Amino acid sequence: MSAMAKLVMQKFYRQANGRPELVPWHRDEPEGVLIDAIEARNGRGRVLDVGCGTGAFAVWMAERGMEVTALDLFPEALDMGRALAAKKGVAVEFVCADLFDYAPERPFDVVLDSGCLHSLVGGSVAVYKRQVLRWLAPGGELVLGHWGKRHAFDWRPIGPRRRSEATIRKIFAPELIPTHTEVVDFETPLPFGPVVRGIGYRFVRAS
Template sequence: MSWSSKRVFKRLYGSASTPADLPWHEPDPPALLVKALDARPGPGRALDVGCGAGAYSLYMASRGHAVAGIDYMPEAIELLRAGAQDTGHDITAVQADVRTWTAEQPFDVVLDVGCLHSLSAADRKTYRQQLLRWLAPGGDYILVHLGRRAWWDAWPVGPNRIYKSQLVELFAPELELHESEAEEKRGLPLLIGGSMLTMRYWFKRGA
């Protein structure tokens, strides 16, 4: 994450009291996360990578999962801890770098909403190695990020937009794409292209 991006995130998190105060907040959990949890035999261990203020960490905890949330921004972790205390959920909230953080035990579910697309191409390879350490055999990986539609869909401001084919290749052969969704949003600032493609993926790891 660049210095300028850190400054923006620090300002936004510092002025937020709840996850709903953040401009990117979505009140409902990703539909593919809900489907993945419904398909599992029961509650297990779940990791929220780049958890932010922790809205989805709290959702997974409400479904009985033992949840860990990790984020680079200490202000985000403070919001997650406050949310966990308010709701009575026991969540492990960790301020750390996803490229180097290690877990004592693997997780049955790993969720990433907006972390991967903040990383450089070189760091994505490190992320892949980390993911394979975190995700247990038979586990589910849910990813939400900005997709790239064509050669022109790259902008100097905002997250890195990634082709679907690149992601499938990045995680193969250990992770297989089970299901995906696409949503195009228009009417956005011209500085980020005026529109964007949000991609949602459900990957499964073989047992």
């Protein structure tokens, strides 16, 4: 992530002043691919929510019995996550660190990325992939939310990077095998919109 992108994101978190609903990318409800992945595990397993933001999805997973670690670069975001976890009465381990430096002692059964990869402005996709592989146990799943391309000219000079499904699959091959895809077009304000394609992926790591 570039220095400018960090400053912009930190500004939004600080301006929210502890109110997640004021963060533009905050969502209360998880995507279908995440719901399916967690329900399939029947409340068992370790999950890493990388770039957890305000912590809504981390708390949602903890409510369903998962052992959750939530990672983010911004203390203001983690404070909102801790407040939500306390309100809901669930345990979540919140970690303030850069995803490129994070090295847990044990691997995870599920890694959730609901916006990190497409926000790696100036970052290294290859190093990101190595980190995901370091985090994931054999047979584990990556659940990825990423902005897709609706057509060849679907791009913006600022904001999250749009990538085609073919590009995403190529990034993670051959170690991660795609199993499910969910595509949803939604309206969002300019300069990012007016229409954005959100794509949810489930990948399984080859044993």
